[in-house]
Amino acid sequence: MSSNLRAENRKNRRNERNETRREEINRRQNERNEARREEVNRRQNERNEARRVLHRCGMHCIARNNVFIENNYLGEINHNCQYCGAKKFLNETHFLCCHSGKVVLPPLSPYPPLMVDLMTGNHVDRALNQNFFKHIRNYNACLSFASFIATIDPPSNRGPPCFRISGLTMHRIGNLRHLHPPAYCQLYVYDPNTALNFRMEQNDCCIRELMELLQTIINQENPYALAF
Ligand SMILES: [Zn+2]
Incomplete structure (x- = not known):
């Protein structure tokens, strides 16, 4: 081989x-x-x-x-703080309200009578009161000073209702320049009648007379509105 x-x-x-x-x-x-x-x-x-x-x-x-x-039952909420009168559960500590009387807040200022009538459903004009309850979110939103902005990130799994956000929360106050229909804080810069027109343009389900009354209350009573 x-x-x-x-x-x-x-x-x-x-x-x-x-x-x-x-x-x-x-x-x-x-x-x-x-x-x-x-x-x-x-x-x-x-x-x-x-x-x-x-x-x-x-x-x-x-x-x-x-x-x-x-199940965890806390009992009834019937234990009143002896200093501030806050209602608490049996084992809640004094830190949850006034720190045993060390924190004293000034009493709340009286509610505007119109707001009392509307919120308790006792306004003389029944239709006005019903419209207020039905569209209370519209009245609240268009008279507010800012809108809440965040990335809503609901959990993907099943479970109880949950409001979860991701990242920062922001408050939008409306553009100072006239690029879009004015909104929120920006409306308080305008003449009240012009602001009322803008609010009604965006909320035609609301009653103009009631919107004007609410706007007047805020312009006269709210410390932030008084700053404009
Ligand atoms: Zn207390």
Whole structure:
């Protein structure tokens, strides 16, 4: 046998050994992958089954660990602070109100009579009062000084209603330049009649007479409105 032929045979045997080794490595790797996949699927199925059982029991799985929560009853809110008269539960401490009389706030100033009548439903004009209750959010929003802005980020899972925001909260006061219809704080710069027109343009469900009364109260009583 020539030396060239012997070298060729050695090369072939080496290639066969390498090929066998590669096949063995691939086989073991596939076995490990398969075992891992089965384990992951088994655990996922267990979690899904546990979740289905809890859901049938009326639980919402909102916590990381699914534990049954015992009811916690605080009793009635009938313990009055002896200093400020705040109503509290039995075990609430004095830090929650006036710090045992150390904090004394000035009494609230009297409510404007029109607001008392409207809020208690005793205004002489029934239609006006009903419109006030029905569109109270419109009246409140268009007379406010700023709007609340935030990125609302509700939880993706099931669970009780939850208001969650992400990042900063901001308050918009309206542009000082006349680029958009004026709003919020900007409206208090305007002449009251012009401001009333703008407010009614944006809220045609409201009654102009009532809007004017509310606007007048704020212009006369609110310390921030008086600053303009
Ligand atoms: Zn108190």
